[in-house]
Amino acid sequence: MFDFLIHGFDVALSPLNLGLAFLGALLGTLFGALPGIGPINGIAILMPLAYTLGLPAESALILLAAIYTGAEYGGRMSSILLNVPGDAGAVMTTLDGHPLAKKGLAGPALGLSAVSSFVGATIAIIGLTLFAPLLAEVAVMFGPAEFFALMVFAFASMSVMMGKDPVKTAIGAVLGVLIGTVGVDSSTGVLRYTFGLPELYDGIDFVVMIIGLFAISEILLMLEHANRKDGNEGLPPLGRVFVSLKEVMACKWTMGRSGLIGFIIGILPGTGASVAGAVSYTTEKRLSDKNNTFGTGDMRGLAAPEAANNASAAGSFVPMLTLGIPGSGTTAVLLGALMLYNITPGPMMFSERPEVAGGLIASLYIGNLVLLALNLPLAGVFARVLTIPRWVLVPGIAILAFVGVYQLHSNLAAIYLMLIIGVFGYLLRKLGFSLAPVILGYVLGGLMEQNLRRALSISGGDLGILWQSGISLGLWIAAVALLVLPWLLPKLWQARTSKA
Amino acid sequence: MKINKGLSTYAGMLALAGGLLAAGNVQAQSEATECIAPAKPGGGYDLTCRLAANGLEKTGMIDKPMAVSYMPGGIGAVAYNHVNGVRDSDPNLIVAASTGAAVNLALGKFGQYDADDVRWLGALGVDYGAIVVNADAPWQSLDELMEDLKANPGDIAFGAGGTVGSQDWMKAALTAKAADLSPRKLKYVSFEGGGEALAALLGDHIQVFTGDLSELKSQLESGKIRVLAALSEERMGGPYADIPTAAEQGYDVQWPIWRGYYMGPNVSDEAYQKWVERMSQLARSKEFAELREARGLFPMSRFGYEFNDYVLEQVDQFESLAKEVGLKQ
Numbered sequence: 001m002f003d004f005l006i007h008g009f010d011v012a013l014s015p016l017n018l019g020l021a022f023l024g025a026l027l028g029t030l031f032g033a034l035p036g037i038g039p040i041n042g043i044a045i046l047m048p049l050a051y052t053l054g055l056p057a058e059s060a061l062i063l064l065a066a067i068y069t070g071a072e073y074g075g076r077m078s079s080i081l082l083n084v085p086g087d088a089g090a091v092m093t094t095l096d097g098h099p100l101a102k103k104g105l106a107g108p109a110l111g112l113s114a115v116s117s118f119v120g121a122t123i124a125i126i127g128l129t130l131f132a133p134l135l136a137e138v139a140v141m142f143g144p145a146e147f148f149a150l151m152v153f154a155f156a157s158m159s160v161m162m163g164k165d166p167v168k169t170a171i172g173a174v175l176g177v178l179i180g181t182v183g184v185d186s187s188t189g190v191l192r193y194t195f196g197l198p199e200l201y202d203g204i205d206f207v208v209m210i211i212g213l214f215a216i217s218e219i220l221l222m223l224e225h226a227n228r229k230d231g232n233e234g235l236p237p238l239g240r241v242f243v244s245l246k247e248v249m250a251c252k253w254t255m256g257r258s259g260l261i262g263f264i265i266g267i268l269p270g271t272g273a274s275v276a277g278a279v280s281y282t283t284e285k286r287l288s289d290k291n292n293t294f295g296t297g298d299m300r301g302l303a304a305p306e307a308a309n310n311a312s313a314a315g316s317f318v319p320m321l322t323l324g325i326p327g328s329g330t331t332a333v334l335l336g337a338l339m340l341y342n343i344t345p346g347p348m349m350f351s352e353r354p355e356v357a358g359g360l361i362a363s364l365y366i367g368n369l370v371l372l373a374l375n376l377p378l379a380g381v382f383a384r385v386l387t388i389p390r391w392v393l394v395p396g397i398a399i400l401a402f403v404g405v406y407q408l409h410s411n412l413a414a415i416y417l418m419l420i421i422g423v424f425g426y427l428l429r430k431l432g433f434s435l436a437p438v439i440l441g442y443v444l445g446g447l448m449e450q451n452l453r454r455a456l457s458i459s460g461g462d463l464g465i466l467w468q469s470g471i472s473l474g475l476w477i478a479a480v481a482l483l484v485l486p487w488l489l490p491k492l493w494q495a496r497t498s499k500a
Numbered sequence: 501m502k503i504n505k506g507l508s509t510y511a512g513m514l515a516l517a518g519g520l521l522a523a524g525n526v527q528a529q530s531e532a533t534e535c536i537a538p539a540k541p542g543g544g545y546d547l548t549c550r551l552a553a554n555g556l557e558k559t560g561m562i563d564k565p566m567a568v569s570y571m572p573g574g575i576g577a578v579a580y581n582h583v584n585g586v587r588d589s590d591p592n593l594i595v596a597a598s599t600g601a602a603v604n605l606a607l608g609k610f611g612q613y614d615a616d617d618v619r620w621l622g623a624l625g626v627d628y629g630a631i632v633v634n635a636d637a638p639w640q641s642l643d644e645l646m647e648d649l650k651a652n653p654g655d656i657a658f659g660a661g662g663t664v665g666s667q668d669w670m671k672a673a674l675t676a677k678a679a680d681l682s683p684r685k686l687k688y689v690s691f692e693g694g695g696e697a698l699a700a701l702l703g704d705h706i707q708v709f710t711g712d713l714s715e716l717k718s719q720l721e722s723g724k725i726r727v728l729a730a731l732s733e734e735r736m737g738g739p740y741a742d743i744p745t746a747a748e749q750g751y752d753v754q755w756p757i758w759r760g761y762y763m764g765p766n767v768s769d770e771a772y773q774k775w776v777e778r779m780s781q782l783a784r785s786k787e788f789a790e791l792r793e794a795r796g797l798f799p800m801s802r803f804g805y806e807f808n809d810y811v812l813e814q815v816d817q818f819e820s821l822a823k824e825v826g827l828k829q
Contacts, residue, residue, distance in 0.1 A: 044541030048550060048568075143705030144689070184575065187690045189607075189663035198574030198581060198611060269699045323702065324718035325695040332695065333542040340794055345718055408540060410571045411578065450692070457689045458657045458705065 004350055005129060008358020011058055012366050020055075020063040021363050025370045028070020033078060034400055038087045038207065039071035039313075039330045041408065047337050057341035058359040064337055065317075065360055066367040068330050069121060072273065072313045073371050076113045076306055081106060081385050082394060084214040088206055089273025089309030091439050092281040094214075096294060096301030103297050106383035111243030112299055113306040114375035116255050120307030121368045123259035124266065124314035128321075129361055136322035139267045144454035145465050147268070149472035149479070151448035154275060156479035157282040158440060159486075165432070172433045176441025177449075179204055186446075187453045199413035207408075208418045209442060211401040216422025217429055218394050241380035251303040254284050262308030266315020272328045273309040274443045280308035286482075314364060320345055321357060534567045535761070536595045538579030541570055547795055548596035548759045551624055552779075555788045561778055576601050577610045584613045588764040591771030594621060599757045600667045602811055606818035607665055607828055615815040619772055620808040622779045623760030624788075625797030629671040629731035630716060631746070632709040634701055635724050642729045642749040645708070646679040657687045659706035661694040665827050668694075670818065671710035671731060671755045673825060678751040683825045701725065712757060713740055714796030731755035736798060758800055760807065776804040 011017060031042035043064050050060040075090035080097035093113065100109040127135070142150070158173065159166075182193045183203030194200040258280035265276040284304035285294045294301040316328040324345045326332035338345055343353055350357045385393065405414050425435065452466075459465035467473050533556075535549035546568070553566035571579040579595055587593055597620075605615040631642060639645040649656055653676075662668030669690070673683035691697040694711050701709040702724055709725075713736065719725045720739055729746040730736060731754050736743070746753040761779075763772060780803045782788050792799065802810055822828040 041541055044546065047542075048554075051554075140699050140703035143700055143703050145705075184663065186663055186692065189665040198577035201574035201577060201609075202572060269696055319699065323699065324722075325699045325702075326693075332693065335695075336542060336547065339796060349718075408570055409573065410536075410569055411573070411582070413573070454659075454689045454691070457687060460654055460687065 004354040004358035005361060006358075007354050008360070008362035009365075011355050011359035012062060012362035017059050017062050017359070017363065018366070020059055021066045021367050022370055024063045024066025025070040025073075025367055025374060028067035028072075029074035029077075029371070029374070030070075031067065032071030032074025032076075032086050032090075034074075034086065034397075034404070038075075039068050040333055041404075042067050042071055043330060043333050043337070047333070047340075050337070051340055057338070057343055057353075058356045060337060060341065061334070061356060061360050062363040062367075064334055065363055066370075068334070069310070069313060069364065069367050070371060072121075072310045073114065073117050073375055075309070076117070077110070077382060078397065080109050080113065080302075081382070082215075082390075082397060083218065084394075084397060085210055085439075087273070088443065089277050089312070090305070091210075091274060091436060091443075092277040092305035093302065093309075095281065095305075095436055096296070096298050099295070099297030100299070100302060101383075101386060105240070105297070106386050107241035107380050108243040108247060109299075109302055110379035110382055111376055112247060112251065113302055114372055114379065115243065115248050116251065116258075116303040116306040117310040117375075118368055118372040119252075119255040120259035120262055120309070120311035121314050121364075123256065123307075124263040124311035125361065125364045125368070127263050128314055128318055128364075132318050132322050135267050135318050139269060139319050140323070141469075141471060142268050143469075144451045144458060145467075146469060146471045146475070147451040148448060148455055148466060149475035150268075150275075151444055151451065153475045153479040153482070154279055154444055155448070156482045157279055157286075158437065159483055168431075168433050169437045172428070172435070172437035173441035173445075175428075176438040176443075177445030178441075179209070179438075180442045180446040181449070186450050187457065197413070199411070199417070203446075204417065204421070204442075205405075205409075205414065206443075207401065207405055208414050209421060209439065211398060211405070212418040212421025213425040213435055213439065215394055215398045215401065216419060217425030217435075219398060220422065220426040221429065222391055222394065241383065242376075243379070247299055251300050254288065254300045254303045255307040257287070258284060258304040258307040259311040262311030263315040265308075266312030266328070267318045269316075269319050269325050269328075272316065273312045274440075275447075276308040276312035277305035278440055278444070280304045317360075317364070321349065321360070531562075531592045532564050532567065533562055533592045533594075534569060534590075536569050536571050536579050536583070536593065538571050538573075538576040538595060538597075538601075540572045544598065544759070545576075545596040546570070548598065548624075548761075551759065551791060551795060551797075552594065552596075552761065552782075555624070555782050555785075555791050556778070558787045558791065559782060559785050561782060574611075575604055575609065577604070580610045580613055580618070583762070583764045584617055589766035589768070590764055591767055591774075594761040594763055594775065596759070597762050598667075598759050599755075599814070600662075602814045603665070603667045603670060603818050606815045607822055615812055617765055618762040619765060619767055620811045621761040621763050621772070621775055622783075622803035622807045623758040623800045624779065624783055625759045625792045625795065626800035627712045627714045627757045627759070627797055628736065629755030629757065630711055630713045630727050630743070631671075631675060631729045631731070632698075632701065632711055632716065632725050632727050633707065634704060635726050636704075637707065637726065639728060640726075642744075642746060642751060645728055646751065649676070649679050649681060653681055653685045654687060656708060657689055657706040658708045658710060659689040659691055659697045659700055660710045661691050661697050663690045664688060665822065666690075667755075667757065668710060670821070671753075672708075673821065674753045674755065675710065675746075675751075678746070678753045698725075713743075713798075717796065729753075732798075756800070758802075759797060760802075760811075773804070779803055 075086035076093045078084045078086040079090040079093035080101050083094050083098040085091045085094055097109055184201050185192050261280045262276040281304045316331045319325045320331045326335050455465050467476050537545040537549040539545040549568045553568055556562045557565055583595055658672040660668035672688050676683045676686040689706055694715050697709050700706045727743045730743045732745055783801045
């Protein structure tokens with residue numbers, strides 16, 4: 001039954017393919033680390049190169065898959081070091097990752113996130129190897145109504161983040177949803193909030209949003225402090241470099257749970273690393289944040305989204321390999337790469353082209369080992385980035401992002417938009433808003449709206465469809481429980497103790 | 501600055517590859533050519549540009565690799581405005597386009613410019629629409645589906661990867677029209693890309709998927725879907741040989757999705773003709789046929805003024821359909 005995998009390891013361990021896995025892992029880490037490139041663009045840029053160099057199909061796929069997994073590793077870097085998410089999956093990583101770096105624990109934070117990424121990805125790849133065909137059946141059971149219920153659940157789980165200022169969290173999330181509505185309406189084609197500017201038709205790009213909201217606003221804050229001459233907080237201390245075994249072991253259940261959550265969410269076509277990160281973080285906060293340390297630099301708050309986003313990247317291969325349906329934007333590009341080689345992914349691939357299917361899965365195992373081996377010792381080196389003064393570092397990242405965005409859009413509108421969003425982000429921060437709910441609202445709101453409208457056009461406007469299936473009903477109950485129980489349980493407890 | 505190093509290595513390797521290909525090439529021409537893909541990297545327009553770039557390079561018709569640049573925005577409108585307003589006479593610039601662009605032009609989504617504001621160059625390949633149902637669905641032929649659709653339009657949800665008014669929707673709307681059903685009564689669900697719509701079909705969330713033939717190849721083999729009709733003029737070969745056309749079954753619905761190019765409005769006749777020559781020569785070559793097939797495209801050879809007229813006629817057709825269903829006044 002696992003012949004294809006044995007064959008696959010044979011293929012993946014050839015010197016050329018092993019070398020490509022290394023190269024891909026390295027390039028991917030780089031692409032992920034730099035805000036503005038990300039896995040999709042990295043793969044799209046390198047795909048024609050692989051083709052031009054005449055690499056055989058399995059080698060090209062191994063290279064591209066290594067870039068994809070590498071990018072999920074790299075995305076955490078700027079999240080932890082700079083508080084600027086490197087890609088969509090790393091938004092939640094900023095919440096505890098950056099506070100850790102500020103405490104002087106950048107090295108251990110990077111090390112821990114490498115281990116969590118490895119654990120999450122490994123859980124997902126094992127799941128992919130064992131259950132892929134079965135899981136594909138489950139994935140297609142998720143229709144628009146089920147996705148809508150999942151988004152409701154995701155928003156409900158965010159309630160745990162409301163913390164000290166629930167109103168501001170809610171306003172932030174709604175602002176994010178609002179920004180997400182700009183552009184061509186995805187079901188009717190009507191233009192929304194585009195003010196006649198064709199540059200806005202496609203909506204506001206994720207990179208533009210992230211760089212504006214996080215990096216530009218940071219620069220503005222720095223400028224303000226520079227004038228007042230009192231904001232000289234200096235460089236964070238560069239403490240110990242390596243993560244200890246004890247710290248890793250303290251997070252083992254967090255990693256396991258989050259890896260599983262990430263894998264399951266990754267399998268569903270249309271939801272990605274950002275949803276996986278958000279759900280795993282909030283779940284973990286609910287389960288293990290006994291002393292309210294999440295958000296202040298808790299190792300578990302870092303391990304959760306990191307395990308989940310890597311697991312979801314591997315999970316998104318399930319629908320691609322078994323159904324020929326991309327599970328994420330990046331696998332959609334990979335699918336295009338396969339087409340170039342005249343390979344049509346799907347259930348037949350395992351029997352017709354076992355060297356490709358097996359080679360890919362084997363290379364995922366190997367790629368992850370390579371990434372762990374690469375990232376653990378390098379954590380100390382990357383942590384040294386923090387010895388560069390922030391007033392050099394953050395503008396430097398912003399400039400790189402400017403170049404990247406300009407290169408992708410070939411026009412200045414995206415840059416102007418980035419600056420405008422930057423000012424907006426600056427105002428939000430001055431007013432005491434946290435940025436994570438804004439970005440989550442922006443990412444999840446669109447998915448939620450699209451799926452609600454799809455479900456309603458299927459049912460002809462009947463709301464009943466939203467809780468008709470067992471899956472959606474279960475998600476609704478879970479969502480309501482998340483909102484009500486934290487409030488209800490203490491009261492019940494009180495009532496009981498006062499009676500006694 | 502690791503990224504710069506990475507990019508320059510990439511550029512270097514690409515230049516090297518291009519140089520190797522060009523060596524020993526007699527009829528090489530020295531201009532630097534460019535193709536704009538009016539979208540982000542990795543999409544259909546990217547593939548369209550690469551089809552021309554790889555083809556021209558492989559056959560030695562250009563000696564420097566063709567640059568592919570991206571100009572996303574406004575589902576192609578940003579690039580259309582750019583070519584009309586800024587690079588309107590660049591003799592070395594082509595822009596990727598498709599049936600989708602013609603639909604958007606018909607709906608007036610490209611702003612102040614109309615379909616006859618650019619010089620339509622030609623198409624190098626074509627895909628065809630298809631009407632797809634789940635393998636477990638009760639309908640064995642297009643006729644059976646159409647009968648049910650006439651009787652209970654509310655029970656059959658169509659879905660595809662584009663919005664109402666997009667080229668994916670047009671396939672569903674034309675199918676409904678062929679069943680004498682107003683497209684306004686049609687239940688249509690829009691997804692983000694054909695993949696998501698296909699997943700919804702496999703999960704029985706929608707009943708009919710109006711997709712493209714080439715994206716169905718792997719599903720055909722797995723036996724999970726049934727293609728009721730190909731929206732092509734005649735039956736296609738290879739894995740699609742068993743799929744009847746809609747016309748064969750008595751419904752006049754055709755939906756070719758061509759992949760082609762346009763040039764700026766003020767490009768000289770001479771430069772335009774040179775490209776027409778180049779493209780039609782490319783389309784005839786054997787190497788190109790392989791490249792085209794690898795992308796799942798069928799042959800289509802319309803170039804120059806013939807193609808120009810074809811596009812303008814298509815845009816007119818879409819416009820009247822859009823008016824008919826109230827998408828445009």
